[in-house]
Amino acid sequence: MVLDAGHGGQDTGAHGPKGLKEKDAVLTLAKALANRLEEAGLQVSLTRSDDTFVPLWERAKLANEQGADLFVSLHLNAAKAKAARGSEVYFLSLSEGDEESEALARTENGAQEASPAGPGSVIDSILDDLSQKAFLEDSERLAVEVQRQLNRLAGIKERGVKQAPFVVLRSAAMPAVLVETAFISNPKEELKLKDAAFVDQVAQAIAKGVRSYLAGTQGSVKRRAESAR
Numbered sequence: 122m123v124l125d126a127g128h129g130g131q132d133t134g135a136h137g138p139k140g141l142k143e144k145d146a147v148l149t150l151a152k153a154l155a156n157r158l159e160e161a162g163l164q165v166s167l168t169r170s171d172d173t174f175v176p177l178w179e180r181a182k183l184a185n186e187q188g189a190d191l192f193v194s195l196h197l198n199a200a201k202a203k204a205a206r207g208s209e210v211y212f213l214s215l216s217e218g219d220e221e222s223e224a225l226a227r228t229e230n231g232a233q234e235a236s237p238a239g240p241g242s243v244i245d246s247i248l249d250d251l252s253q254k255a256f257l258e259d260s261e262r263l264a265v266e267v268q269r270q271l272n273r274l275a276g277i278k279e280r281g282v283k284q285a286p287f288v289v290l291r292s293a294a295m296p297a298v299l300v301e302t303a304f305i306s307n308p309k310e311e312l313k314l315k316d317a318a319f320v321d322q323v324a325q326a327i328a329k330g331v332r333s334y335l336a337g338t339q340g341s342v343k344r345r346a347e348s349a350r
Contacts, residue, residue, distance in 0.1 A: 122158070122191035122331070123184035124167050125289065126151035130174025132231070135199035137311035144172065146314045147195045150302065153324035154195070161332055177230065181293040191263065191331065192297035194289050196229060197314070199306040206310055207278030209301040210268040212260035213291060214284035222285035225301070230288045259296035262337070267300060267330030274326040275319075277303060296334075300327065 126148040128134035134143025148169070155165045166187060168180045175183075184192045198209065211222070264282045272279035290297045302323055303310040313319040 122163060122165055122193065123187060123189040124151045124155055124158075124165060125180045125184075125192065125194040126167060126169055127194055127196040127229070127289075129169050129172055132174055135197055135305050137305040137314070138203070138308050139311055141305060141311050141314060143197045143199075143305055146197055146305065147302070148172070150320055150324060151195050153320050154193075154327055157321075157324045157328035158331065161328060163331075177288045178292060180289050181291070181297065184297075185292070185294045189295055191335075192290070192293045192295055193267075193327070193331070194287070194297070194299040196299060196301050197303060197305040198225070198301040199228075200304060201306075203307055205304045206307045207280040208268065208271045208275075208303060209280045209283055210264040210271070211283050211285050211287060211290075211299040211301070212257065212264045213293075213297065214286050215254060215257075216286075222283050226285040226287050229299075230286075256293070256296045259338075260290075260298055263296045263331070263334045264298045266334040267298060267327055270326040270330035270333065271300075271302075271323070274329060275323050277323075 126144070128144035128147065130144075132144065134147070136142055148171075151167055152170075155167060158165045166183075166189075168183050169175050180194070181192060198205070214222070261282065268279060268282050271277050285299075287299050290299060303314060305311050305314065
């Protein structure tokens, strides 16, 4: 499977009240999660292992090229209300979602498009949508399992599983989810995100969600989804 630490390089993502940068916190989490998944016997690779900028459309492409069975993109949420807290797990929406989810997707997508501009960009966009459409049910099940474990093991307030048009998920030819782990804008959650023990607890929760999902797939999720087309 492929883990994607959101943002990176000049794209810092959100900032906490005390200066914690999303790009740094999610990279730390991605590495901790990779260790936990590898301990469970899974083969894991990262879209970035340092402070490097990777365009959104390149992240799922890397997963596709590696033939990954799952794609998990890690992020941190932010809100004007400092009291906002908890985790949210998203899977792709091919249409407009609710206003809050749409606003979050616009923030995470930034100015990046699903693929570089060019003569084939419209066709590429259509193919991306078709590619992920085959895996939406599996993506939802994965999102549900990860959200359940985040709530149960990490003690994070559950905000629910949602859909939104995240560019980073569109071209993934496998079940794919985006995890908004906590609110970096919340001073208390920012402080927790600086705590290695809390980060490992979150990593354990996400890893358990992934393992729970895989336990119910009865074999290769990719082959199973493809055979259902």
